[in-house]
Amino acid sequence: MHLSSAQMRASTHPGTPAAAPLRLPLHPARTRRAYLYAVHAGASHAAISTLLEAAGGEHRIQRDRVEPAIAHVAAVGKELGLNKVTPAFIPGAFNGALTTDVRQIEQADDTTNLGRLTFNQFKPTDTKVQLGQFTGGSYAPRAETGLPDLYRGPFEGMPQGYCLFTHFRVVEDGKSPDDCLHGVMTAIAEYDVPGGDKPAAMTIKFRRLRLQPTPSVAQNQERLNHWLHLFKTHNPSMNDAGVGEVELPANGPVGTIEYLLMDENEQVHVGNMGSCMIMKRWSPPAGSLGAALVEACKQ
Structure with a gap:
């Protein structure tokens, strides 16, 4: 270890005042960026929390009931440059925390039919299903697969994959x-970011739909x-494994x-039909299908 001359004097001459502790200079630009990021993250989180509070604990709600809170999020996003x-x-x-998409969906119990769920690509279209979107990681089918509501990243040969995983159960009397x-x-789907005069936009081109049972069904012959x-x-x-796919x-x-x-962990967007959604970054359980997808993003 190298000692400074002042430290050497203090060690050999006890009466000599000890040298001041070594302090590394802070990098001004880096410190400012970290500070601004923390401020922005705090302000954006507060705005999103206000929107969630306006929804009163509901995860699927009519947009007009939370319109002022959505406008507040938009204003904060613009002010912070996060729009x-x-x-x-x-x-x-x-995972979704809130949506104002209530088209053909019963808000009381999140039920709809298979036609609405699959854009009428899978039948019987009148099969009643209960959706597991926007319900958090405890929803049984999602807890089983570890798949999120939304994944963006490399997927089946597409570098900019965009996948919506909707967990559901078939409602049977x-x-x-x-x-x-x-x-x-x-x-x-695949996503693209036009940029230019549309900095807030992301386009999504849907490629195919896939319907499949969860492992608890696929691995139980009677249920399969x-x-x-x-x-x-x-x-x-x-x-014969119960997996159907439509191009x-x-x-x-x-x-x-x-x-x-x-921002990095919380995002609010508005879709084609005017529905507003809050999405929060999620860490799927280790060893799950979702965890494997997230790992692919790091490679």
Whole structure:
């Protein structure tokens, strides 16, 4: 260890005052960036918390009931310069905390039909299902797969994959939620960031849809047989493992979302139909399918 001359004097001459402790100079630019990031993160989190409080604990709500809070988030995003797409904040797994999308969905219990869930690509379209979006990580089918509501990053050969994983259960009379069939509908897309005069925009080109059972159904022959009986005869693309996939036409649906506020961990966007959503970054359980996706983002 190297000692300074002052430290050497203090050690050999006890009466000599000890040298002042060594202090490393702070990098002004780096310190300022860290400070501003902390301030921005705190302000954006406060605005999003206000929106969640306005929803009164509901995770699916009519937009007009929270419009002032949405306007507040938009104002904060603009003030902080967070009303734009930041590429570094795109990759990863996210779960929904709030949505104003209530089209053809019963708000009381999140039920809809298979047609609404799959853009009428899978049948029987009138099959009643209960959605597991925007309900947090404890929803049974999601807890089983570890898949998030939204994943952005490398996926099946697409460097800019955009996947919506909607967990659901088939509602059957006389059966408890645990005994019902559980599945996942995956909307597989690619995202693009136009930039230029549209800094807040992200376009989403949907490529295919996938319907499949969760492992608790796929690995139980009796439950898998029930799944196949319900869906396979109506969906030619479905294989004996219960997985069906439909390719969407090249001129198929393209969505555009605009970010009112995008920070690293919390993001608020508005979709084509005016629905507003809060998405929060999520860490899937270790060893799960979701964790494998997040790991792919780091490579």
